[in-house]
Amino acid sequence: MEQGNLKVLRLHEHPQYLKPCCELINDEWPRSETARMMSLQASCDKLPTSLILINDTKLLLGHCKLTAIPSIPESCFIETVVISKLMRGRKLGSYLMRQVEQYCQDVLKLKMLHLSTKGQEAFYAKLGYEECAPVSIYGTGVTYSTPQNISIKIQNPVPENSNTQAGPQPPPPPPMPKPDRLAMNNTITSTKTYMFKYL
Ligand SMILES: CC(C)(COP(=O)(O)OP(=O)(O)OC[C@H]1O[C@@H](n2cnc3c(N)ncnc32)[C@H](O)[C@@H]1OP(=O)(O)O)[C@@H](O)C(=O)NCCC(=O)NCCS
DSSP states (O other), X not given: OEETTEEEEEGGGOGGGHHHHHHHHHHHSOOOHHHHHHHHHTOOSSXXXXXXXXXXXXXXXXXXXXXXXXXXXXXXXXXXXEEOGGGTTSSHHHHHHHHHHHHHHHTSOOSEEEEEESSOHHHHHHTTOEEEOOXXXXXXXXXXXXXXXXXXXXXXXXXXXXXXXXXXXXXXXXXXXXXXXXXXXXXXXXXXXEEEEEO
């Protein structure tokens, strides 16, 4: 995967880019370095695979991660697409995505690609991606449902008269999960836009 002065490489074959890649991604989506490094170190020839974009001076310009979708083996999920802040708006994101698509078709023999985004719909639409129902990368089949209020039955409710009893109060229940991706009864509710493209 090489064109002009740009190359797209598999991260696990070039471990010297692990740390710069961690910094590039964390600059956009801050997360613990340990967790990010573990995710990047999982890159392999099958899936997940992290692909990186570098130039002729071996500078890291971009990253993209491919993850399996157990319920759609002919597709994979494109995640963590990022171009370094100073290099945006120069068609590098488009170049990376086109190379990733070629890789998925030629090397992984996939027929389609899925992704989710919140804010970059226009970028992906220009590359031919269309909106679709949410997919899960966690193995369950899913059906689409619009975001809604969800009530949860508390398994062991605190007795009504517990306030009158002596002794320490029980801790408050854990917070509700974030509504970004919430699986209940095999249904995903999402505030993200899911998109796909046939290769
Ligand atoms: C999204 C991102 C990868 C795009 O990379 P890029 O190199 O800046 O994009 P390109 O220069 O290839 O843009 C290609 C086209 O998409 C358009 N575009 C890019 N980002 C856009 C956006 N947020 N909204 C609308 N259009 C956008 C460009 O204007 C350009 O249009 P043109 O062909 O008509 O000139 C980059 O902006 C980035 O890293 N963003 C932060 C991380 C992120 O949000 N990643 C996506 C996660 S889902």
